[in-house]
Amino acid sequence: MDFDDTPDEAAWRAEVRSFLEQHRGEHADARAWQATLYDAGYVGVAWPVPAGGRGGTPMQQAIVDQEMARLGLPALINLIGIGMCGPTVIVHGSDDQKQRYLKRLLRAEDLWCQLFSEPEAGSDLAGLRTRAVRDADGGWRVSGQKVWTTLAHLADYGILLTRTDPDVPKHRGLTMFVVDMMAPGVTVRPLRQMNGAAHFNEVFFDDVLIPDAERLGEVGEGWRVALTTLMSERLSLGGGGTAIGPKPETVARHVAEHIGALPADRQVLARQQLGRGYVAALGARYTGYRQLSKLSRGELPGPEASAGKLSGTRSARDLADLAVRVLGDDARVAASRDGDSTWQNAQAGLPGIAIAGGSDQVLRNIIGERVLGLPAEPRADKDVPFKESVA
Structure with a gap:
């Protein structure tokens, strides 16, 4: 694993960071913000030029994503289109479909x-x-x-x-x-x-x-076409050094601010949970860095996307649960209509990520069969006509 940018990557990062810092106040309208980023060359960076992209590298796109996360900028509104639908049209669509859909998708003119x-x-x-x-x-x-x-x-x-x-x-x-x-x-x-x-x-x-x-x-x-979509989805959700859910550093600061209000025995448990969650989150982050290191060398990632998504989802849920727990009785106030329910929203929303992009169980099967070489799950309906398998 290489933690350092190459000279070309460092120059690209500096260019991206400068642009985002100059325009960071322009994202009130999500579609207009994505169009601004696209016109500057920062959306669909790795897409082919004929498809409306920049013809760059996946690593360049990852750097854009990292810099947006560093500044706390909102994710693009059309991530489903960019990460899953667009790549499917690029690989399997007709020339007419590519012409009609792809550039409008990148600019968020169509969601x-x-x-x-x-x-x-x-x-x-x-x-x-x-x-x-x-x-x-x-x-x-x-x-x-x-x-x-x-x-x-x-x-x-x-x-x-x-x-x-x-x-x-x-x-x-x-x-x-x-x-x-x-x-x-x-x-x-x-x-x-x-x-x-x-x-x-x-x-x-x-x-x-x-x-x-x-x-x-x-x-x-259609199954072959769908595999293009699913692999693109897992790659986009599998992490590239950015966190799934709240950043562990943010959770640590939040816990440090509120842990003093808990009884001594609960403070011990909270510290233990923070330590486990923080380490797991760093593990997911560095798994993403392994993926980025391969992209930087021009290699295709292996199982890092599935493993990163699986571990990142679990650690994000644990940290969000802890963040709510250390609020104690104040959690009920913060969850009210007029309160700041940031942590409650994270806690309630993150379980869905365990389903999106392949459920935890599916990802474990992928890792078990394709990485560990375990026997495949029995599939009694594999060679049976579909109408008979659902009769």
Whole structure:
């Protein structure tokens, strides 16, 4: 692992830092702020130039992300589009789709969502039931339901994984589309979270017409297309030296400020929890640095993305729990409508991260099978036609 920037990376970091410090007060409007960053060359840095990107390196993009986090700037509003949907269109989309969608996506002129999970197909994504049936004019009629769709209530477009052939095994009967979220028959219903926010949604498709020109990849090749999306998602969530959730240093300062109000025995327990959580958070951070070191050398990351996301999520939840716990009775006041509920929001929101980008259980399977070489999970329905496996 190399903790130091190369000379080129150091020069790039200085350029990015200077720009962000000069423009840090311009992010009140999220879409306009992303457009400003894009016009300056700091969004989609590693995307190919024909796709609207800068043609830079993943390390350059990671440096932009690090510098934004260092200054406490908000994340880009279109991260789902940039990190997951856009890469899928780049790899599997037609030239017409790339021309119509990608630059507008990078500038946040259009927001995107990822329509994968269903009530009966979460971790077992290939078990999804949303159907797409050929229309007489060659298009597709889609009916079904998706759930836990981040930002669907704001999205203009989404990438939609459907079942087009129930007569073959589940992984071979899927097809991916771009869907207009304003199309007739699309209904979005926000899901209220524990912290009162509603970032996730359930989405219903009632005989929605999608032109065949909006298909991504070949008919029946949707699982291969979806793997592009999923790998991009885990890479974007797996950490690159930035924290998932609150920074451990911030939690440590918060605990130091409030721990004196606790009884002596609870102070001991709080210090122990802080120590365990802090060390785990640093472990996740340095796992991200290993990933960045590989990117800096022009190598592809290994299992660091899955491992970093898994460990980072756990440590973030532990630290957020501790931050609320040391408030003692004041936690109830801070959680009131008029109080500062920063830590309560983090505590209530972070459990969802354990599901997003692959649940903890799925990531453990990936690490177990692909890193440790353990036997694969039994899959009795692997070669069975899908319609028989759900009968």
